[in-house]
Amino acid sequence: MPNAPTDTAQDAPPNPWWDKPIHDSRPIKLISVGAGASGLLFAYKLQRSFENFELILYEKNEEIGGTWLENKYPGCACDIAAHAYTWSFEPNPDWSSTYAGSDEIQEKRISRAEWDNNEGQWNVEITDVETGNVTTDWCHFLINANGVLNAWKWPDIPGIEEFNGRILHTAKYDRSLDLTDKTVALLGTGSSAIQTLPAILPKVKKVISFNRSASWVFPTQGFDQRHYTPEEKQAFATDPEKHLAHRRELDSNLNSLFSLFFKDHPAQTAMTSGMRDAMAAKIQGSGLEDKVIPKWGVGCRRITPGVGYLEALVHEKTEVVSCGVKEITATGCISDEGKEYPVDVIICATGFDTSYLPRFPIIGSNGASLTEAWKEEPESYLGFAAAGFPNYFVLIGPNSPVGNGPVLIGVGSSQSLFPYQSNQPNILAKITEAQIDYTLKLINRYQTENIHSISPKREAVRDFMNHKNSYMTRTVWDLPCRSWYKSGSKSNSVTAVWVGSTLHYLETLREPRYEDWDFTYIGNRFAYLGNGYSQVELDRTADWSYYLRNEDDSPLIGRAKERRVYSKSGSITRPEPEGGMMNF
Secondary structure (H helix, E strand, C coil): CCCCCCCCCCCCCCCCCCCCCCCCCCCEEEEEECCCHHHHHHHHHHHHHCCCEEEEEECCCCCCCCHHHHCCCCCCECCCCHHHCCCCCCCCCCCCECCCEHHHCCCEEEEEEEEECCCCEEEEEEEECCCCCEEEEEECEEEECCCCCCCECCCCCCCHHHCCCEEEEHHHCCCCCCCCCCEEEEECCCHHHHHHHHHHCCCCCEEEEECCCCCCEECCHHHCCCECCHHHHHHHHHCHHHHHHHHHHHHHHHCCCHHHHECCCHHHHHHHHHHHHHHHHHCCCCCCHHHHCCCCCCCCCCCEECCCHHHHHCCCCEEEECCCEEEECCCEEEECCCCEEECCEEEECCCECCCCCCCCCEECHHHCEHHHHCCCCCCCCCCCCCCCCCCEEECCCCCCCCCCCCCCCCCCCCCCCCCCCCCCCCHHHHHHHHHHHHHHHHHHHHHHCCEEEEEECHHHHHHHHHHHHHHHCCEHHHCCCCEHHHCCECCCCCCCCCCCCHHHHHHHCCCCCHHHEEEEECCCCCHHHCCCCCHHHHCCCCCCCCCCCCCCCCCCCCHHHHHHHHCCCCCCCCCCCCCCCCCC
């Protein structure tokens, strides 16, 4: 190969790309905050597709695993069908049951990050959780993989530190605690409480269940836990196509129910009526019908498979208090109505901080704080980036589709309670893969061009937020239920749900809208063109006429035709749902 041309013009600026071929892969350094499911997936996808990089994962816990490392409370299990709770490319044929237990799924904390515009990098402060020692690091890209349901919190109740007995949070549960013959206060009605109550009931003397809010609970036999037989597990392990067909059946069914999330859709009306009747049948004669069955539509807050929950709620050992706790004393809990309940143990199934505010100071361009910028409402770009914070991406950020998938567990029976059946999708896997793929496309541009920084345009974020707020008024998420979709409020803006279905989100993120992004450059934006040689010419083992072929096998460019190919359009025939898919 001839020598590369040299820059002889006296007034030409330094150009580090001048002696390199086009798309030279410069070294890049990345930091991931968290080594849970999202952080590990990012690490996998980065090493699969990239070269010449350094990735450091900082994790506050002693081991990797995130949510599944931390949550060990009684009855803790995945409330999404386990065969759907895997990455799309890596199935597990050996799940023992429909809802896998936490043991089967499986210390350093980032304390500050500040963007240095001169250097084009993030300067990061790391605190050793055990010693308190502070060190520093840096990176070109900062990936926040903390997750949305990770920052557990004690309830904001006066006197919580005065209690003489044991007080635990489900996200930090002590499995050595013996509840035999104890009187236990259980605070909360979300997924953790619904799983905890039937698990502890056999041992305890009594449970005081403080049900401040009602919850929709799967009540019927068709929704009960199903254990896979050894023959089924063997078939899944030896026949990948059979296992794939089962996974596709689960996901295809679960992707059929998005219509029920619209306030006035026939699917929503039918679902709410059917769920109300089914729950009432389980607790009939208990006097709890008006207290534990929601008055708002199905889906306003997350639904949980409540295997044995309603039965436990009306059990003689359980006393239901239809309000919250206003004060904790040395010996028990005082309800909002002023009655004191003496207890030995308090279990707080009170959830997580879902405000989406960062857990450490993140200082972007012009000295702006992300906490301050998101103080009124977390404003993201499509759920994973923030204006004014270059080279920063947050996985499962505000308005990602964490609650957009269908919510019913399919029973596969003509005698099903509801006309629409499905399994809750592997929301985490699907959306995180899509967000990471989109992020890596941007990082690829950065690594192979002379780009200084990338961040979403403020006007793009503003337009998305305006669309989001208008869209949510049509949905059940906007109804007056207390939900972590609205940061634990009844009336706040919906901050944790996407403006469409899960499949809608996948199509949205399939290709980047580069026009929505601000790119800044090092020197001339075309400097990356380099010395005029291609990367292929440097590879003496490559086919230098790879573009010649006997037929056009290139990817389809038009979205409509491309979609029909990747979705295998025409391969399946389904009946039109009652009321129509788009009948609002």
